[in-house]
Amino acid sequence: MTCFDRDTDSARLWAHFAKGRNVLMLAPRRIGKTVLLNRLRDESEAKGYRAIVLDVQGFREEKAFFQQMCAVIQEEIGFGASVLATFTERLRQTLKGSDAAGGDWRQLLLHTDWREFARHLLSHLNNDKEGKPWLVLLDEIPIFALALLETHGMQRVHDFLYTLRQFRQAYPNVRWLFTGSIGMDTVARRNSLEGALNDFEPYPLKPFDADTATRFLNHIAIANGRHMDPAAAQHIIARLGWLSPYYLEKIAEEASQQAASGQIIEAADADNAVEAMLGLDKRTYWSTWREHLDRNFPDPEQTHLFSLLATIARSPQGYASHDTLLGELNRGESVGVGQLRAYLDTLEADGYLVACDHADNCHRFRMGLLRDWWLRYVVA
Ligand SMILES: Nc1ncnc2c1ncn2[C@@H]1O[C@H](COP(=O)(O)OP(=O)(O)OP(=O)(O)O)[C@@H](O)[C@H]1O
Ligand SMILES: [Mg+2]
Numbered sequence: 001m002t003c004f005d006r007d008t009d010s011a012r013l014w015a016h017f018a019k020g021r022n023v024l025m026l027a028p029r030r031i032g033k034t035v036l037l038n039r040l041r042d043e044s045e046a047k048g049y050r051a052i053v054l055d056v057q058g059f060r061e062e063k064a065f066f067q068q069m070c071a072v073i074q075e076e077i078g079f080g081a082s083v084l085a086t087f088t089e090r091l092r093q094t095l096k097g098s099d100a101a102g103g104d105w106r107q108l109l110l111h112t113d114w115r116e117f118a119r120h121l122l123s124h125l126n127n128d129k130e131g132k133p134w135l136v137l138l139d140e141i142p143i144f145a146l147a148l149l150e151t152h153g154m155q156r157v158h159d160f161l162y163t164l165r166q167f168r169q170a171y172p173n174v175r176w177l178f179t180g181s182i183g184m185d186t187v188a189r190r191n192s193l194e195g196a197l198n199d200f201e202p203y204p205l206k207p208f209d210a211d212t213a214t215r216f217l218n219h220i221a222i223a224n225g226r227h228m229d230p231a232a233a234q235h236i237i238a239r240l241g242w243l244s245p246y247y248l249e250k251i252a253e254e255a256s257q258q259a260a261s262g263q264i265i266e267a268a269d270a271d272n273a274v275e276a277m278l279g280l281d282k283r284t285y286w287s288t289w290r291e292h293l294d295r296n297f298p299d300p301e302q303t304h305l306f307s308l309l310a311t312i313a314r315s316p317q318g319y320a321s322h323d324t325l326l327g328e329l330n331r332g333e334s335v336g337v338g339q340l341r342a343y344l345d346t347l348e349a350d351g352y353l354v355a356c357d358h359a360d361n362c363h364r365f366r367m368g369l370l371r372d373w374w375l376r377y378v379v380a
Helices: 007-018 033-047 062-076 080-094 105-111 114-126 141-152 154-170 183-190 210-223 230-240 245-258 267-276 280-285 287-296 301-314 322-329 337-349 368-379
Strands: 023-026 050-055 134-139 174-180 319-321 353-355 362-365
Touching (some): 007 023, 007 033, 007 174, 033 050, 033 174, 050 062, 062 080, 062 114, 080 114, 105 114, 114 174, 141 154, 154 174, 210 245, 230 267, 245 267, 280 287, 301 319, 301 368, 319 322, 322 362, 337 362, 362 368
Parallel strands (some): 023 174
Antiparallel strands (some): 353 362
16 A cells, blocks of 8 residues: 655654654554555665564454564564574573573564563664664554453553563664554553553644645546546545545545546545445444444443433534533533533534534534434434
8 A cells, every 4th residue: 555645744753753753643544554554664764764664453462473573584674584583582682591592583472471572672673783773563452461461451551561561661773663553542441540641742644635635536537537626525535524535545546436437536526436435345344433432332321422422413503512512421420520521522522523613512524424324324
């Protein structure tokens, strides 16, 4: 996947790394985190770093995490294999006499405590012979943390995150970029793990601005043998409201199918394409939004969050005041203003809602189309 634009994000992130900072990039699903990580990896050599992208979703153990890290170094970095060979040799020396001392790094990992193994690995990378800093671009850490939580409980997540924090302090030549769709923040907030992440520089990856979105829509149209009329792009942008590259791409592809090959995509084609996004066959484009609440929030919080979103989705004007929302929550049980505030903070941070511009104390969906989808498939 080639990365369209994101030039400013890339420059800002490199500037953070140059200052020795580690970065926490929390941003909602499908906004382009993975695409950006791959871009950073591709740029890393020119910037004087050795970078790896680690996708740790699907793992449930700390050792699987470091196994993946070593495998990526070995397979993807020019002389990663020799880096690991020296590391293995050193670790063997240290463990001399113990059962763990034989075999390759996989066996060493199997027989050592993961902290011990990781400490040696990171210390080795920290002292890179050519003095190049390493950059570990860690994708989907929240999914790993949640898996660890489910399998082994909170203490293990706590240990893992705080141990990595110690390594960040001890080995500053290894820089880290943690990305998370939302879940991480949720886990951290709920279980007071914030301290494990408080050395990170937060970087909120934003959606495209209107100008970039217009160019991107036309870029996708051209890739599909069409052109997009600027008025059509404006229709799409207005309807979407929040310009995630994922949804822009889907709509532009759909609109390209609406217009004949070689033709210009007109506003009417754009409107049809937007409508098609709400069709039954495309409901999976949106289902991650519902799943996130189902998966990550226990009751009664979960019921309350669904109730707030339903109230806002149903409101004819597309927004609801905090008084209305509080009234709705208090039909069942007693919920205070502070609790409502906390819920709205969560729904804002996780990408569902924004505060209205036109009045104080009211919220609306951030993406107009998500509101329409919510109304059709969740509330109905
Ligand atoms: N800069 C970009 N240029 C071109 N396409 C992009 C860009 N960013 C995102 N996309 C499109 O959006 C899709 C989703 O992007 P990506 O997988 O990077 O999102 P994500 O934030 O990692 O999502 P998730 O949280 O679900 O993992 C990509 O597969 C691609 O089609
Ligand atoms: Mg991703």
